[in-house]
Amino acid sequence: MSDWGPSLPETRVVPFGRIRRERRLPVRGEVSAATGGRLDPLDVIARAIPPRGRRALSLTRVLGVREADVPRRLLKQVGDTVEAREIIISKPINFGLQQLVYRAPGAGTIVAIKGSWMVIDLDGMPVDLKALYRGTVVSVMPRVGAIVEAQGALVQGVWGSGQEGYGVIRMVTKSTTEVLEADPLSVDNRGTILIAGAGITEEALRKAESLHAAALVVGSLEGHLRAVAQKLEMPVIITEGFGHIPMASPIFELFSSLNGQEAAVNGAMQMRGGARRPEVFIPIMGGRNADRGIARDLVPLTVKPGARVRVLCEPYLGRVGVLPKELLIKWSAEESGVRMPSVEVELQDAQGMEQVIIPWTNLELIG
Amino acid sequence: MSQAATPESILIADCGAVATKVALVDRVGSEYRLIGVTRTITTVEPPGSDIMLGVVRAISQLETMTGRALLNDQGELITPEAETGEGVDALVAVTSAALPLHSAVVGLSRDLSVASACRALASTYATVDTTIAVDEETGRWGTTAQDGSTGGPSASVEGLAASHPDVIVMVGGVDGGAITPLLELANIIASIGSAMEEGARPLVLFAGNREARAQVAERIGSTLEFRAVDNVLPMLDHENPAALQNELEAIFYERKVKTIPGFAKLSAWSARPIVHTLQSYARVAQFLARRYAFLVQALDFGGATLGWIRADAAKTTRALLPDIGMAYGLDRLVDRIGLDRLARWLPTSISLDDATAWWLNQSLRPWTTPIRPEERIVLNAAAREAMALGIESQRSSRHQEADLVLLSGAPIARGGKPSALLLMALDALDICGIFSIAADITGIVPALGALAAVNAEAAAQVLERDGLVTLGTVIVPNLSPYLAEGNVLQASVTTPKGGQIQVQVAPGSLELIPLGTGEKAQVEIRPARGVDLGVPLTKGVFRREIEGGIVGLVIDARGRPLPFTGTLDQQRERTQEWLWEVGA
Numbered sequence: 027m028s029d030w031g032p033s034l035p036e037t038r039v040v041p042f043g044r045i046r047r048e049r050r051l052p053v054r055g056e057v058s059a060a061t062g063g064r065l066d067p068l069d070v071i072a073r074a075i076p077p078r079g080r081r082a083l084s085l086t087r088v089l090g091v092r093e094a095d096v097p098r099r100l101l102k103q104v105g106d107t108v109e110a111r112e113i114i115i116s117k118p119i120n121f122g123l124q125q126l127v128y129r130a131p132g133a134g135t136i137v138a139i140k141g142s143w144m145v146i147d148l149d150g151m152p153v154d155l156k157a158l159y160r161g162t163v164v165s166v167m168p169r170v171g172a173i174v175e176a177q178g179a180l181v182q183g184v185w186g187s188g189q190e191g192y193g194v195i196r197m198v199t200k201s202t203t204e205v206l207e208a209d210p211l212s213v214d215n216r217g218t219i220l221i222a223g224a225g226i227t228e229e230a231l232r233k234a235e236s237l238h239a240a241a242l243v244v245g246s247l248e249g250h251l252r253a254v255a256q257k258l259e260m261p262v263i264i265t266e267g268f269g270h271i272p273m274a275s276p277i278f279e280l281f282s283s284l285n286g287q288e289a290a291v292n293g294a295m296q297m298r299g300g301a302r303r304p305e306v307f308i309p310i311m312g313g314r315n316a317d318r319g320i321a322r323d324l325v326p327l328t329v330k331p332g333a334r335v336r337v338l339c340e341p342y343l344g345r346v347g348v349l350p351k352e353l354l355i356k357w358s359a360e361e362s363g364v365r366m367p368s369v370e371v372e373l374q375d376a377q378g379m380e381q382v383i384i385p386w387t388n389l390e391l392i393g
Numbered sequence: 394m395s396q397a398a399t400p401e402s403i404l405i406a407d408c409g410a411v412a413t414k415v416a417l418v419d420r421v422g423s424e425y426r427l428i429g430v431t432r433t434i435t436t437v438e439p440p441g442s443d444i445m446l447g448v449v450r451a452i453s454q455l456e457t458m459t460g461r462a463l464l465n466d467q468g469e470l471i472t473p474e475a476e477t478g479e480g481v482d483a484l485v486a487v488t489s490a491a492l493p494l495h496s497a498v499v500g501l502s503r504d505l506s507v508a509s510a511c512r513a514l515a516s517t518y519a520t521v522d523t524t525i526a527v528d529e530e531t532g533r534w535g536t537t538a539q540d541g542s543t544g545g546p547s548a549s550v551e552g553l554a555a556s557h558p559d560v561i562v563m564v565g566g567v568d569g570g571a572i573t574p575l576l577e578l579a580n581i582i583a584s585i586g587s588a589m590e591e592g593a594r595p596l597v598l599f600a601g602n603r604e605a606r607a608q609v610a611e612r613i614g615s616t617l618e619f620r621a622v623d624n625v626l627p628m629l630d631h632e633n634p635a636a637l638q639n640e641l642e643a644i645f646y647e648r649k650v651k652t653i654p655g656f657a658k659l660s661a662w663s664a665r666p667i668v669h670t671l672q673s674y675a676r677v678a679q680f681l682a683r684r685y686a687f688l689v690q691a692l693d694f695g696g697a698t699l700g701w702i703r704a705d706a707a708k709t710t711r712a713l714l715p716d717i718g719m720a721y722g723l724d725r726l727v728d729r730i731g732l733d734r735l736a737r738w739l740p741t742s743i744s745l746d747d748a749t750a751w752w753l754n755q756s757l758r759p760w761t762t763p764i765r766p767e768e769r770i771v772l773n774a775a776a777r778e779a780m781a782l783g784i785e786s787q788r789s790s791r792h793q794e795a796d797l798v799l800l801s802g803a804p805i806a807r808g809g810k811p812s813a814l815l816l817m818a819l820d821a822l823d824i825c826g827i828f829s830i831a832a833d834i835t836g837i838v839p840a841l842g843a844l845a846a847v848n849a850e851a852a853a854q855v856l857e858r859d860g861l862v863t864l865g866t867v868i869v870p871n872l873s874p875y876l877a878e879g880n881v882l883q884a885s886v887t888t889p890k891g892g893q894i895q896v897q898v899a900p901g902s903l904e905l906i907p908l909g910t911g912e913k914a915q916v917e918i919r920p921a922r923g924v925d926l927g928v929p930l931t932k933g934v935f936r937r938e939i940e941g942g943i944v945g946l947v948i949d950a951r952g953r954p955l956p957f958t959g960t961l962d963q964q965r966e967r968t969q970e971w972l973w974e975v976g977a
Contacts, residue, residue, distance in 0.1 A: 033450060035434065035760070052588065056853040062729060082550040093580075110692040140581030141612065147552060184757050249749030267757060269750030297721055297756070298410070298697065299492050301438035304483075318502075326440060337762045340768065343754075366762060366808075387762045 052267025065157035078150035086142035160309035177321035183263035186304025205209030241291035245273030261293030339388035347373035411696030413447035425851035427859035442653035449691035483664035501565030513634030566602030573654030676842030694802030696720035719803035720759030738774035740969035780821035801833035826927030865942035873923035908941025
């Protein structure tokens with residue numbers, strides 16, 4: 027019989043460690059970074075020109091050219107670039123005295139011609155891929171991007187609005203339970219990563235955007251503010267969930283200890299098909315932080331007595347505690363009458379200490 | 394057990410998008426019983442990225458629960474069962490963890506070939522993201538000269554070019570019909586396909602006029618992977634969906650299921666090819682339909698999809714509705730349905746802000762289990778709307794009839810109250826008549842179809858003894874809009890012990906009559922004029938022996954569609970009353 031090694035999902039809150047992150051262009055382009063190169067967060071490591079649009083049209087329809095005649099009427103071929111209003115195909119009319127022409131609707135590239143159908147990718151604006159993580163290029167993916175290795179502190183969120191930002195960490199609430207109002211925000215917050223405890227008002231959220239804050243990291247967000255956050259240019263990350271939930275103490279304490287340091291915020295997330303979490307990374311150089319020793323790769327957290335866990339269900343949602351010394355998983359009846367495997371957790375955080383029984387599926391490791 | 398013998402001890406693994414369940418079935422005395430079921434988180438996503446991690450964990454839990462060794466020291470499955478009782482004779486597995494196959498349907502006529510293809514795809518694991526029909530374009534493919542100089546593009550073709558389908562299903566023309574329009578379609582698909590990056594190009598599946606097959610293949614095959622099957626609409630009055638469905642199923646398995654990390658090992662452990670959970674569930678519904686001559690409607694509320702099966706003695710149809718999940722898809726469901734619609738199902742004691750937060754949090758951490766009763770009410774509110782969406786998308790399948798409704802998946806697995814589950818089904822299903830509602834309390838019923846492939850007797854016995862619990866029998870009369878004032882019907886229920894209950898059912902009311910599981914009562918109903926029970930009456934009276942359930946016998950005289958009128962607050966108060974009336 028095998029030993030049942032119970033497992034739990036995890037959220038990483040790491041004061042010092044080594045991470046590797048893939049940085050990818052949205053479409054194929056040119057990668058300028060070289061393996062071994064050291065990177066600052068704002069360094070451009072790759073550039074691509076995603077098409078502004080893709081035009082697909084029938085030359086037969088727009089010009090009245092028979093499919094068989096298309097090849098000899100074409101002035102451009104697949105792979106050719108075209109300028110706006112440049113003639114792509116022409117057909118003589120009125121006994122050859124005049125030409126009926128089709129002009130490029132914009133600058134772009136002819137990417138396909140099949141029969142009478144042509145596809146043109148219209149040039150868009152160049153997109154620069156920034157390093158975001160201060161570190162070293164350990165691998166280059168030609169035309170795609172690079173893998174960056176970096177050392178420092180890492181905090182994973184649970185939801186992100188999708189954008190990226192870089193700035194200096196600024197604690198804007200004094201406690202994990204405080205909700206950020208608009209008043210304390212000022213022009214001093216321009217370019218900073220705002221860290222707030224339990225939440226933020228809509229007014230404060232909009233003010234943070236207008237002040238050009240680099241990012242917002244908050245314990246929770248009211249459900250109706252999700253759509254607001256998604257439309258902002260700055261990334262928003264929440265660490266606990268939607269509703270009104272204080273930021274977990276270990277996260278708040280780590281941010282407090284790093285107040286004033288530069289950090290990168292990556293708000294991208296994906297739930298399925300290659301899940302990834304939004305995160306805040308605070309680069310820490312070895313020389314400046316010699317007392318921390320050598321940064322090590324992050325290894326998965328393990329379930330063991332005394333392991334730090336976070337509760338994922340009401341009424342203790344977001345509370346942090348530890349697993350008991352004797353890890354006894356027992357069947358317990360919940361308020362609703364359902365029996366499920368549960369464990370006694372000793373909650374130990376800024377909100378106090380207490381022993382509670384929590385269903386096993388409603389816990390995660392944190393650390 | 395010899396290799397040729399029927400396996401007697403069997404592990405069933407059901408790997409869903411969110412949860413992996415493993416059940417042990419074995420012979421106990423003269424019959425097969427469910428020995429135990431365990432549930433753990435599915436591990437196809439990082440950091441695990443191996444479906445076997447979850448399967449092995451669930452089996453290990455089962456070892457702890459039953460005290461029976463199932464894995465050896467190397468973590469391999471012990472099979473066949475040893476004389477000492479260790480191991481099992483076989484393992485069978487089903488999965489719904491794969492992402493759906495994204496498809497685009499391109500055809501000549503919206504109402505003919507495209508409609509036929511979409512109907513065929515509704516019963517597969519493919520989602521239809523884009524459709525293009527030639528006859529919908531403004532006269533021709535794209536507009537002609539605009540502003541006197543340049544031609545306009547086709548918006549729908551550009552929509553296809555901007556999408557990223559796994560498969561383009563190309564249809565059009567009856568067999569022997571005109572070929573030229575299909576060659577134009579082939580050019581469009583070939584040009585769009587060749588504009589896409591290599592490695593991201595879709596497969597083209599042709600199910601149109603068979604005479605055009607060679608020329609279409611010639612135009613597309615040099616650029617894109619091309620396959621052809623029999624015409625989905627060979628004649629105007631005859632659809633032939635099977636070939637298209639079978640090929641799409643094969644593509645789904647090649648491209649989505651077999652690429653699940655760890656799938657090869659799970660396949661090696663499984664005594665039969667791993668099938669999709671819905672395929673297995675359809676077999677269960679088919680079994681019940683044939684055994685009892687029932688019309689069965691079976692629903693599976695998955696973490697990422699909603700599965701829907703309709704089975705009668707002659708035919709079984711199934712539909713998989715992606716993006717209507719009870720976990721991963723909840724945030725999208727909230728956006729799609731809108732809070733006002735969802736809020737109708739929440740009693741006034743639950744704030745809409747709390748409910749919204751709970752729906753969103755469940756989508757972020759799909760594996761968590763609600764423990765407070767109000768959280769289950771909130772989950773069931775979303776489940777009602779998911780079912781309604783399912784009904785809407787399957788309107789043509791006439792889902793409004795049933796003898797038996799089966800419920801499986803998240804709302805049941807998360808321990809919903811039986812009366813709340815029954816009311817949820819009544820609220821959402823557009824079914825009138827007399828039917829029973831049963832729930833899969835173990836969460837393993839959909840996978841029993843796979844068990845039947847290795848031991849049909851075991852599957853049937855476990856299904857009836859351990860798998861399903863009858864919530865109750867319901868009578869839902871169809872009320873005429875011209876119903877006269879007064880009661881909808883009079884019911885008389887005579888229990889085997891001689892007790893009699895007389896009920897006058899008023900319009901708009903829900904009546905709950907106590908009639909326990911296994912108890913049968915003689916029921917006599919006299920419907921008022923304008924009330925249709927959906928069953929034949931004898932001299933204006935319906936008489937039948939009816940079996941109860943955990944909840945009992947329910948008479949639902951609220952009418953269909955449900956009377957949601959007035960302000961949102963009034964609607965929510967009505968929801969609260971309905972919950973009280975059935976004891977939910």
